[in-house]
Amino acid sequence: MKKIQEIIETCGKSEGNLISILQKIQEEEGYISVATMDTVSQILEIPVAKIYGVVTFYSQFRLKPVGKYLIMLCQGTACHVNGSAGIEETITEYLKIKDGETTADGLFTLENVACLGCCSLSPAMMISGETYGELNDKKVIKILKSYQQ
Ligand code: FES
Numbered sequence: 001m002k003k004i005q006e007i008i009e010t011c012g013k014s015e016g017n018l019i020s021i022l023q024k025i026q027e028e029e030g031y032i033s034v035a036t037m038d039t040v041s042q043i044l045e046i047p048v049a050k051i052y053g054v055v056t057f058y059s060q061f062r063l064k065p066v067g068k069y070l071i072m073l074c075q076g077t078a079c080h081v082n083g084s085a086g087i088e089e090t091i092t093e094y095l096k097i098k099d100g101e102t103t104a105d106g107l108f109t110l111e112n113v114a115c116l117g118c119c120s121l122s123p124a125m126m127i128s129g130e131t132y133g134e135l136n137d138k139k140v141i142k143i144l145k146s147y148q149q
Pocket residue numbers: 074075076077078079080114115116117118119120122123124
């Protein structure tokens with residue numbers, strides 16, 4: 001509650017700042033919970049349904065917690081051409097999660113994203129800010145295993 005209050009004060013307590021407020025909260029907490037929407041609604045004095053509408057409209061917002069490591073798998077054109085669909089299959093098979101899901105142990109969340117900006121390394125992915133390129137099945141599993149240790 002206190003943290004949310006601080007974020008709202010920094011961004012400016014106005015409905016017009018709702019998106020930037022929610023972005024900052026997500027940066028801090030990893031996702032937007034129902035309790036968070038409730039708190040923001042109380043402080044900004046706007047209906048919780050309106051906040052829910054914004055959170056569900058924009059794909060950048062998450063309603064569920066993310067794993068310790070967020071795998072952003074690029075599905076942009078260059079990566080697609082170079083086999084990102086196969087990489088996704090490998091990740092899904094190995095971790096038993098699909099796009100948008102989190103492993104049961106809370107370690108990984110998989111998210112397909114558009115171009116990561118490193119097309120020369122395609123197919124590419126990012127795990128918690130670290131870029132991995134020129135992926136193949138073997139390499140991906142090796143990388144995932146390194147995070148599991
Ligand atoms: S298309 Fe994947 S990094 Fe650009």
